[in-house]
Amino acid sequence: MKYSTPLLAAFAGLTSASPIVPSKSTLHKLFTRQDVQSAINASLPDVTIFATGGTIASQYTSNTQTTGYSVGLGVQHLVDAVPEVLNISNIAGYQISNVDSGSVNQTISLKLAKMINEELAKDTVSGVVVTHGTDTLEEAAFFLKSTVNSSKPVILVGAMRPATAVSVDGLLNLFQAVALATSPTGRDRGTMIVLNDRIGSAFYTTKNNPNTLDTFFSTKAGQLGIFINQVTFFLYAPSEPVGRIQFDVSNVTDLAQFDILYSHQDMDPILFNATIEGGAEGIVYAGVGTGGMSRVASLNAERVFNATGIPIVASHRSSDGFVPDEGEDIVATCTYDWV
Numbered sequence: 001m002k003y004s005t006p007l008l009a010a011f012a013g014l015t016s017a018s019p020i021v022p023s024k025s026t027l028h029k030l031f032t033r034q035d036v037q038s039a040i041n042a043s044l045p046d047v048t049i050f051a052t053g054g055t056i057a058s059q060y061t062s063n064t065q066t067t068g069y070s071v072g073l074g075v076q077h078l079v080d081a082v083p084e085v086l087n088i089s090n091i092a093g094y095q096i097s098n099v100d101s102g103s104v105n106q107t108i109s110l111k112l113a114k115m116i117n118e119e120l121a122k123d124t125v126s127g128v129v130v131t132h133g134t135d136t137l138e139e140a141a142f143f144l145k146s147t148v149n150s151s152k153p154v155i156l157v158g159a160m161r162p163a164t165a166v167s168v169d170g171l172l173n174l175f176q177a178v179a180l181a182t183s184p185t186g187r188d189r190g191t192m193i194v195l196n197d198r199i200g201s202a203f204y205t206t207k208n209n210p211n212t213l214d215t216f217f218s219t220k221a222g223q224l225g226i227f228i229n230q231v232t233f234f235l236y237a238p239s240e241p242v243g244r245i246q247f248d249v250s251n252v253t254d255l256a257q258f259d260i261l262y263s264h265q266d267m268d269p270i271l272f273n274a275t276i277e278g279g280a281e282g283i284v285y286a287g288v289g290t291g292g293m294s295r296v297a298s299l300n301a302e303r304v305f306n307a308t309g310i311p312i313v314a315s316h317r318s319s320d321g322f323v324p325d326e327g328e329d330i331v332a333t334c335t336y337d338w339v
């Protein structure tokens, strides 16, 4: 089977093998709805925030500094900075981690997916918000889109400027994320990404620029919606992306290691051997063009595949497009760019 994106391909590696469930006791429940509000407003929906870190939870000594800051603000701090969210919801928060998103690992990802599924099963909870670093936010969104089974909204939100910056973006992003999590318009859409006044598809949206606010979009799918005066305005009715696969991770304790190789002119063929020696149980290569690589690299990839049986799946290094599905074994049938 072939997949058109590295993420889809990597998800082919989901396994329900070994039985070690991350313990709930390792979670730090920072505050409950009762901690935040003296009396819960029964007329408001409940929203649960899962905080993982990232720039939205970062600070620096200079308010004009937008790089070089450090992560560390907790979920309580994030909510305290935007108390207006308590006018539209009863908030509870979990601190899942407090790291740059490059350090979000499978333990955190699985814990998130399982806890979100549990949370959304509660009648009173209208939706959840995940605060996350933007660098790998698209991966987290894709993972949750593939593993959370609920018609309720799951909103991934981050910031491009630290919490201490002039014109910080995280505050309004968080408010909008909570607003969407409470909104009936968010139903039947599952996981979405909210940044910079826009609502993006968790399946297609990517970060396209490491420096600017206007970084999350999908050239292929556009935006699902926007916020007008903090009210959601969807451009499309709810629909599922073609090719979405739903995984049940409730008993999954370990994800297979799929590594991604980036193709380029004169790619070193030994990378395939090295990656497998490093423990990869599958390789996705971000190929040139429609999944191509140099002749020497492809010959070695084929040798490695024949010797190990470890799947090597073609994707593309361009941010948009598809690899044509030629229906059979990937190494044998992929369209290579011979040099």
Ligand SMILES: NC(=O)C[C@H](N)C(=O)O
Pocket: 053, 054, 055, 056, 099, 100, 101, 102, 132, 133, 134, 135, 136, 158, 159, 160, 161
């Ligand atoms: N804007 C950000 O959130 C970037 C940050 N380095 C991260 O954790 O991904």
